Amino acid sequence: xxxxxxxxxxxxxxxxxxxxxxxxxxxxxxxxxxxxxxxxxxxxxxxxxxxxxxxxxxxxxxxxxxxxxxxxxxxxxxxxxxxxxxxxxxxxxxxxxxxxxxxxxxxxxxxxxxxxxxxxxxxxxxxxxxxxxxxxxxxxxxxxxxxxxxxxxxxxxxxxxxxxxxxxxxxxxxxxxxxxxxxxxxxxxxxxxxxxxxxxxxxxxxxxxxxxxxxxxxxxxxxxxxxxxxxxxxxxxxxxxxxxxxxxxxxxxxxxxxxxxxxxxxxxxxxxxxxxxxxxxxxxxxxxxxxxxxxxxxxxxxxxxxxxxxxxxxxxxxxxxxxxxxxxxxxxxxxxxxxxxxxxxxxxxxxxxxxxxxxxxxxxxxxxxxxxxxxxxxxxxxxxxxxxxxxxxxxxxxxxxxxxx
Ligand SMILES: *Cc1c(COP(=O)(O)O)cnc(C)c1O
Numbered sequence: 566x567x568x569x570x571x572x573x574x575x576x577x578x579x580x581x582x583x584x585x586x587x588x589x590x591x592x593x594x595x596x597x598x599x600x601x602x603x604x605x606x607x608x609x610x611x612x613x614x615x616x617x618x619x620x621x622x623x624x625x626x627x628x629x630x631x632x633x634x635x636x637x638x639x640x641x642x643x644x645x646x647x648x649x650x651x652x653x654x655x656x657x658x659x660x661x662x663x664x665x666x667x668x669x670x671x672x673x674x675x676x677x678x679x680x681x682x683x684x685x686x687x688x689x690x691x692x693x694x695x696x697x698x699x700x701x702x703x704x705x706x707x708x709x710x711x712x713x714x715x716x717x718x719x720x721x722x723x724x725x726x727x728x729x730x731x732x733x734x735x736x737x738x739x740x741x742x743x744x745x746x747x748x749x750x751x752x753x754x755x756x757x758x759x760x761x762x763x764x765x766x767x768x769x770x771x772x773x774x775x776x777x778x779x780x781x782x783x784x785x786x787x788x789x790x791x792x793x794x795x796x797x798x799x800x801x802x803x804x805x806x807x808x809x810x811x812x813x814x815x816x817x818x819x820x821x822x823x824x825x826x827x828x829x830x831x832x833x834x835x836x837x838x839x840x841x842x843x844x845x846x847x848x849x850x851x852x853x854x855x856x857x858x859x860x861x862x863x864x865x866x867x868x869x870x871x872x873x874x875x876x877x878x879x880x881x882x883x884x885x886x887x888x889x890x891x892x893x894x895x896x897x898x899x900x901x902x903x904x905x906x907x908x909x910x911x912x913x914x915x916x917x918x919x920x921x922x923x924x925x926x927x928x929x930x931x932x933x934x935x936x937x938x939x940x941x942x943x944x945x946x947x948x949x950x951x952x953x954x955x956x957x958x959x960x961x962x963x964x965x966x967x968x969x970x
Contacts, residue, residue, distance in 0.1 A: 581647050581762065586828045589642030591635065600639055602821040606630040631814050640820040641793070643827050644777070647762040649769055650795035654804045655820060659758065659778025660686050661813035662792030666774060667691075667723065668811070669803035670752060673699040675722035680737060681936050682707040682730025684756065684778075685925045688932065691725075704935065707735040708867065713742055717749040727756040728765075728874075732883045732920045732944040733937045734858035736867045739874060743771025752800070758782070758911075763834040764876045774800055779815075779823045781911025782880070785833050786826070789819040833913075833949070837880030840955070841947035845882045847956055853897075853963045855885040855941070880947045881910055883920075886966070889941040893966050894919045897943060900965020903950065903958040910946030915955055917945050 569592055576588050593601060608627040610616035619626040627633045641653035656662035667690075671677060679691055681704050691702045705716050707730050717724070724746050728737040739755060746753040754774045755767035761782045767775050777783060779791035792815070794804055808814060838861060845859035857864070860871045861878020871878070886893050898906055904917040908924050918924060920938050928936070947955065 577646065582831045584643065584646040585830055588646045589639035589824070591639065600636065600821060600824050603634055603636045603817050605634075605817075630817070631812055632809050634817045634820070636817040636824070637815050637820040640815075640824045640827075643824060644762070644783070644793055645795050647827065647830075648757075648775055648795045649762075649766055650775070650797075650801075652798040652801035653793055653795040654801050654808060655779075655815035656792040656794070656808060657813045657815055658790045659684075659756075659776065659780055659792035660690065661808075662776050662778075662794045663687055663756075664690060665804050665807045665811060665813055666754060666776060666794050667695060667700075667725075669807040670800070671695075671700055671722050674701075676701040676703065676720065678703050678705050678713070678716050678721050678724040678751070680705055680707040680726040680728075680730065682733055682735050683725065683727045684731055684758075685928060687725070687727075687756070688928065706935075707737055710738060710741055710745075714745055717745050717751060721749065721751045723752045723754060725754045725756070727759070729759050729860045729879065729881070731759065731881070732858075732924070732942065734860055734865070734881065734883060735937075736860065736870050736874065738870055739767050739770040739772055743773075746773075747771065759881055760875055760879050761830055761834055763831040764838070764879055765874060768796065770874065773797070779819075779826075780909070782826075782830065782834065782837075783823050783911075784826045785829065785911060785913065787909055787912035787914065789816075789822045791815050791819045791823055834879065835877065836949055837947055838877035840949070840952050841880050841882050841945075842878055843952045844945070844947055844955055844959075845878075845884075847952075848882070848884050848959065851959075851963065853887055853966060855887045855889075857884045858882060881944065882947065883942055883944040885939065886941040886943065888966065889939065891919075891922065891940040894921075894941055894943055896966045896969065897962035900962040901958045902961065903954055904945065910944075912946070913949040915945065915948035915950055917943065920944050 607629045618624040637655050645653035726737045743753050752773045755772040756776045758778045774796040777793040842861040845857050848854050849857045859882035904915045907916050921940050925938050
């Protein structure tokens with residue numbers, strides 16, 4: 566359709582919120598308005614020559630679901646545009662995206678630098694499995710640029726960071742670290758799950774690859790697992806090739822959920838950020854609370870960096886209780902009832918957890934200490950409920966803590 570062609574030629578230069586709604590639509594002959602879901606494991610050819618052309622000459626026609634699918638392609642096109650990337654590859658989960666990226670770009674003997682403040686499963690993957698293949702994993706304190714600088718003096722294939730970090734909300738200066746990585750010939754990979762492209766664009770700051778767990782804010786309603794990696798075409802192609810044989814393919818149905826999630830990403834991120842900031846400011850005033858970690862707070866130790874690098878603070882905050890014990894933390898959790906006691910984040914429903922005994926419960930005490938995850942730390946991923954109702958829920962938690970129940 567001519568109107569569609571005209572629009573698709575213009576979209577690359579349109580704003581993120583327009584791309585979020587319109588990018589990646591290639592309407593079929595049925596003239597559907599919403600994006601179709603191609604739930605099919607393979608694709609048929611009109612004749613043998615066309616089939617041979619697809620298999621042997623890469624003509625571009627879809628072949629088989631592990632290799633390509635139009636719904637997944639639409640999702641990739643849309644996310645790439647929103648991250649300002651040349652290319653995107655989707656994976657079954659966020660961890661699938663991380664595994665595929667590392668296996669596509671690293672080999673036995675390679676040194677990998679990883680910030681201390683990363684997702685628990687990421688650390689497990691790196692330390693328990695990649696080390697088996699003789700990759701050297703070295704943890705670097707998230708915020709200490711001078712330690713990164715000296716670590717990069719020895720050749721490293723890849724630097725892996727998450728910013729803001731989970732659950733302590735520490736920031737990595739992406740622009741400064743990317744300059745160091747570039748000089749060292751090290752690929753900088755940023756997990757942008759906590760902010761999404763609506764609040765932070767790491768590629769524009771110099772990162773080479775951006776990882777997503779689409780399970781979180783891209784879905785936004787806690788329904789489906791998925792992952793993605795975006796960046797230059799030359800860096801995405803090896804990831805695509807790996808996924809085609811590695812098989813950690815995204816489901817087309819999930820790709821459709823994420824496509825629809827991207828449409829509302831920006832307004833949801835603004836709403837999550839607004840509520841999280843209000844709750845963080847209120848928590849700072851509560852006598853039961855020792856310290857609040859939130860990227861949007863004036864008291865955040867990296868305030869200037871947060872303002873430079875992020876458009877808002879995002880939905881996740883954490884805080885430490887003045888009563889430093891596990892019992893106090895559990896009493897708080899057990900006293901609340903509105904916030905869901907679950908490990909997921911990025912949902913319309915607010916979630917709360919005790920990282921030391923859940924998301925980061927399988928790490929060693931030493932690693933938890935290194936990551937700043939104490940027994941008195943609580944993480945809240947603020948959803949879209951009323952802030953007043955969330956404060957009331959926290960009050961119920963504090964009351965339970967005070968009464969020792
Ligand atoms: C959840 C998460 C992951 C892993 O994603 P899955 O979709 O659960 O595999 C990776 N990084 C961060 C920051 C996450 O929050």
